[in-house]
Amino acid sequence: MMLEKKIAALDRIYAAYDRFCATLDVACKKYCARCCTSNVTLTTLEGYKIVDHLIAAGKLNIIDELKHTVATTRYQPQISTNRLAELYAAEAKVPEEEMAAEWEDCPLLTKTVCSIYNLRPFGCRCFVSGKNCAEIGFADIDDFTASVNTVFLQTIEHLDADGCCGNLIDVLQVMESEENRQAYAKDRLKCEPNGLIVNWSLKVLMIPPEHRTKMEPILEELRRIKI
Ligand code: SF4
Numbered sequence: 001m002m003l004e005k006k007i008a009a010l011d012r013i014y015a016a017y018d019r020f021c022a023t024l025d026v027a028c029k030k031y032c033a034r035c036c037t038s039n040v041t042l043t044t045l046e047g048y049k050i051v052d053h054l055i056a057a058g059k060l061n062i063i064d065e066l067k068h069t070v071a072t073t074r075y076q077p078q079i080s081t082n083r084l085a086e087l088y089a090a091e092a093k094v095p096e097e098e099m100a101a102e103w104e105d106c107p108l109l110t111k112t113v114c115s116i117y118n119l120r121p122f123g124c125r126c127f128v129s130g131k132n133c134a135e136i137g138f139a140d141i142d143d144f145t146a147s148v149n150t151v152f153l154q155t156i157e158h159l160d161a162d163g164c165c166g167n168l169i170d171v172l173q174v175m176e177s178e179e180n181r182q183a184y185a186k187d188r189l190k191c192e193p194n195g196l197i198v199n200w201s202l203k204v205l206m207i208p209p210e211h212r213t214k215m216e217p218i219l220e221e222l223r224r225i226k227i
């Protein structure tokens, strides 16, 4: 089934990113959760995988926590990363996005522990910082790692090109519905009516010229992941 192949490919993409992270010197460690805010975004493929695992484990009650989050201040993207890449490449006008300035904690954070840690989406995995965010007030991420993160975001969106993306609170609640999961499995999930945005296939990678040579081994690894 195509969806199972996509989920297997997603896992290989996560594994490739873990290998990249293993080369970094980061301050991130267990129970460090300042980066766990209500601004996390993900694709419907990642949302489907999370909800599917929670159902199989009899832990769908974790998603129930999200039902109280309707009024949570959160970042809801208006344009996908691959669409943004195309606009930049065409030197077209790029709509301004507003990140929620007064964000709240991620509703899946229990004290300082993520309730879906092993299932967390790429938007959480790519929080890596050279210095402890709690000490300096922000994540310290070098330019090359930021470029790598963008390439992985674009690749995951491409893998889910028939799907949607949005804030974690919104995507997981959409995917909690059996009707929506079935529609998604048949590539028939409507994005906008569900408060999500449409994913785009990858046409142009956003890699600054100075990072292209260093990026090549990572791109080669990603190219080998086929569905
Ligand atoms: S990104 Fe910052 S807050 Fe998040 S785990 Fe790393 S050091 Fe901690």
Ligand code: SF4
Pocket: 035, 036, 037, 040, 106, 107, 108, 109, 110, 113, 114, 115, 116, 117, 120, 121, 124
């Ligand atoms: S899903 Fe988990 S890792 Fe991601 S922001 Fe929420 S608590 Fe943190």
